Amino acid sequence: MPIMISCKIAEADITVMKVHVDNGSSVDVIYEQCFAQLPESIKTNLQTTVISLTGFAGESSLPIGVLSLNIELADVNNDALVRQxxxxxxxxxxxxxxxxxxxxxxxxxxxxVPPTIHGLIKFPTYKGIATIYQKIKVGRNVSADTRKQIVQLLVQYMDVFAWCENDMTGVPRHIAEHRLNVNPALKPxxxxxxxxxxxxxxxLYEEVTKLARHIND
Known part of the structure; x- marks a missing residue:
């Protein structure tokens, strides 16, 4: 399940929205539309690269460059639980x-801890385990009273709504079905x-052990 969060670029004190946490990617990526909005003081640190990236379908793309940034993640409810x-x-x-x-x-x-069906991520800090939840947006044209009622409804019946594909058991295949667009004539x-x-x-063993100890506490 894709997880979308926000993070902060520490050296510029800029909060970036729509950040995708993807454990299927071997690299970290900034898309051009985000890079274009960064201050010139940061964009000037862009370094050239000759390394091309290969996508899921096997296509190769040459990056504009490589940019080193200090990224900060913080717990949604406790600013003291922060890590850079x-x-x-x-x-x-x-x-x-x-x-x-x-x-x-x-x-x-x-x-x-990689994204799960619960729509959140966890990571250790010096002061405990931080949690970031994926935000659910309500339409901007909805009135304040209606928005409040929708939020209350979602919270009250949290166990009823389908928050991801795994929650939608028993859905007929003609309504929703995931398939890979591959050529069946080709040999896997x-x-x-x-x-x-x-x-x-x-x-890795030490980090997992440390994280498990924090969770048990």
Whole structure:
């Protein structure tokens, strides 16, 4: 399930909305429409790169450049639960509904528990476990009274509404069905197993153990 959150670019004190947390991406991305809105003092730090990125369909794209930013994530209800990390973003000239994409690099540096069907992420800070929920938007043309009633209804019947595809059990296939747009005449190819260096395995084990200890407490 895609998770969309907001984050802060610490050196510019700018909050970026529509940030996609995607554990399927190996890199962190800033889309061109977001990069264009950044202050010149930040855009001048853009570095050239010759590394091309490969998409899901196998297509390759050359980034505009690489931009290093200090990103801050904070708990939605407690500003004391905050964490920062330095990330290298690939600036992409591509159309997207998102402004930024936090991939596996960001997930690793922040110690993020990957997105779940609950529509939230968790990550450790020095003062405890922080939680960020995905926001649900109500139409801007709705009156204040109606908006309040909608929010109360959603909260009251939280266990009734389908918040993701996994909640919609028993839906007929002719109404909703996910399929891959692939050529059935082509032979499937098994990807190579991706191993991890021993030092990374050790670090990952320590981080997971630390996170589990915080959750149990």
């Amino acid at each position: 990390a330095r990330l290298d973003f690939y600036v992409m000239r591509a159309s997207s509904r998102y402004m930024m994409l936090l991939g596996r690099t960001a997930i690793s540096k922040f110690g993020i 190819v098994v990807q190579k197993r991706r191993g991890m260096a021993p030092d990374r395995v050790k670090w």
